[in-house]
Amino acid sequence: QLYTEDALKRLPAExxxxxxxxxxxAVALKLRDERREPVVFVTKDTNLRIKADALGLRAEDYESDKVSLEELYSGAAEVMVSGDEVDRFYSDGYLDLEGDYHPNQCLTLVDAANPSHTAIGRYQAALKRVLPLVPVPKEGLWGIHPRNREQQFAFDMLLNEDVQLVTLVGMAGTGKTLLALAAGLHMTADENxxxxxxxxxxxxxxGRDLGFLPGDVEEKLAPWMQPIFDNVELLLGSVDEGGKRKRGYRELVDLGLLEIEALTYIRGRSIPHQYLIVDEAQNLTPHEIKTIITRAGEGTKIVLTGDPYQIDNPYVDSSSNGLTYVVEKFKEQDIAGHITLKKGERSCLAELAANLL
Structure with missing residues (x-):
């Protein structure tokens, strides 16, 4: 038995x-003092690693589930082809393509002789074929149109029912949450x-926690869910092609088409035939992400969005969080798709802040 009262005596009084x-x-310190072999203290708790280091004990982070952001799969690539192949993609609606590409990888076909002659599509690994993206309606999705190529790729996977797990990674202001909500509302309220x-x-x-909040569960969760409410209100404030205002937030909730809740209550649930969006997924551990994905019932689509550089959970970092873990683990699966959004569209100020600060 390793733990003894003698081990506790090795701790400072503080x-x-x-x-x-x-x-x-204390047990780790006891082992270090009594054994000839080097003792390494492994923990994901940053505060505990600092304590160990202060006491002269070698401490390391648990790295087996870490994914380097520099090497993280981006979900997109450029492929140099001939001009005839680009034309054939447009005329035939597909292009057979051999190569080491991932399922549902977003590809930009570039004419080697004329770089301005391009086409974009999604790779279907089973057929070794590039297919056109799912078209976005002329009026957009609840008033939202893709503003760049990466957002086009994102909409394609968000609207494709065969892609059951979508991960969107990007810095603040790239449109991750807004795109996911617009696609989700379209697939539920419009397309059923x-x-x-x-x-x-x-x-x-x-920053610092506000502590106790008054009210019922819905009132307590309101401050945490406010970023989602803001995006939903933005979408609901848009008008359709006939100039009529879209359905109100409360109407969608009352009809059972929209539900917003904290992840605290998801364990034990089975979620069939639903469009599930998990925002700020970079704050989840790999175990928590697994718990969420295994809740998916038949016919459910899961969308995970987040920015690995903005993490508030002290027990994960940019390379060990659940979002990047899922991106790497699912990149070879036919039912999963990923895209990294790089261009900020919120404002010039927001993009500069995300890049410089």
Whole structure:
């Protein structure tokens, strides 16, 4: 038995011995002092690693589930082809293409002789074929039109029922959440492809926690869900082709087409035939992401959005969070798709801040 009262004596008086973390640290110190072999303290808890380092104990992060952001799969690539192949893609509606490409990878076909002559499509790995993107309606999706090529790629996967898991990674202002909500509302309220749009996000504060909040569950969650409410209100404020205002937020909720809730209550649920959006997924651990994805019932589509550079969870970082973990693990699966959004569209100020600060 490793744990003894003698081990606790090795801790400084400032560290409370009743805390589990400190007891683990005490055992590690005991092993270091009594064994000839080097002892390495491995933990994902940053604070505990700092304590270990202060006590002269070598400490390392658990790295087996880490994914380097520099090497993270982007979901898109350019392919140099002949001008005839670009023309054939437009005329035939597909292009057979051999190569080492991932399922549902978004490809830009570039004429090697004339770089301005291009076409865009999505790679279908089973057929080794590039297919055209799912078209966006002329009026857009709830008033939202793709503003760049990456957003076109994102809309394609968000509207494709065969792609059951979509991951959107991008810095602040690239349109991740807005695109997902617009596509989700279109597929539920307009197309009736799914029974409900379920939107959720983890609860992690930016800065100091406000503490106790009064009211019922809905009132307590309102501050955390406000970013989602803002995007929904923006979409609902748009008008359709006939000049009529779209359905109101409360009407969609009352009809059962829209539900917004915290991830706290998702464990144990089975979610069939729904369009599930999880915002700020970079704040989730790989285990939490697994819990969410395994909730998906028959006919459910899951969309994970987030920015790995904006993390509020102290137990994950840009390379060990659940979002980047899923991107890497699912990149070879036919039912999954990913795109990294790079161009900010919120404002010039927001894009500069995301790049410079």
């Amino acid at each position: 560290l409370r011995t009743e805390r589990g973390d400190n007891r683990i640290l 492809r799914y029974s409900r749009l379920l939107v959720s996000r983890p609860i992690f504060p930016l």
